Amino acid sequence: DALVGYHSLLEEMRYRLGKKEKPMLSDDDYQELNWKLEQALRESREIEIRYYVDGYIRFTFGSVKKVDYQKKCIVLSTSEALKAEDIIEIRFV
Numbered sequence: 001d002a003l004v005g006y007h008s009l010l011e012e013m014r015y016r017l018g019k020k021e022k023p024m025l026s027d028d029d030y031q032e033l034n035w036k037l038e039q040a041l042r043e044s045r046e047i048e049i050r051y052y053v054d055g056y057i058r059f060t061f062g063s064v065k066k067v068d069y070q071k072k073c074i075v076l077s078t079s080e081a082l083k084a085e086d087i088i089e090i091r092f093v
Helices: 004-016 027-043
Strands: 044-055 058-070 071-077 079-084 087-092
Touching: 027 044, 027 087, 044 079
Parallel strands: none
Antiparallel strands: 044 058, 044 087, 058 071, 071 079
């Protein structure tokens, strides 16, 4: 029973040590993201999105269902909403 608390402490330490800073994007990178987003929305293309959240880079797939300019987020066909500021890369599948 004493090792149960130790195991959760180790998991927490691994999680914190694995965190990285958010990658900085240039103006050209933002223009490319906007262009790909417009293409994906216009042509209903399937995309892979890399995004940054809580120190980690995550991946998701789907087609763009809606772009909410007021909330600055993108809603995918999987009903997943991503903040535009967290998106690092968009690839066509």
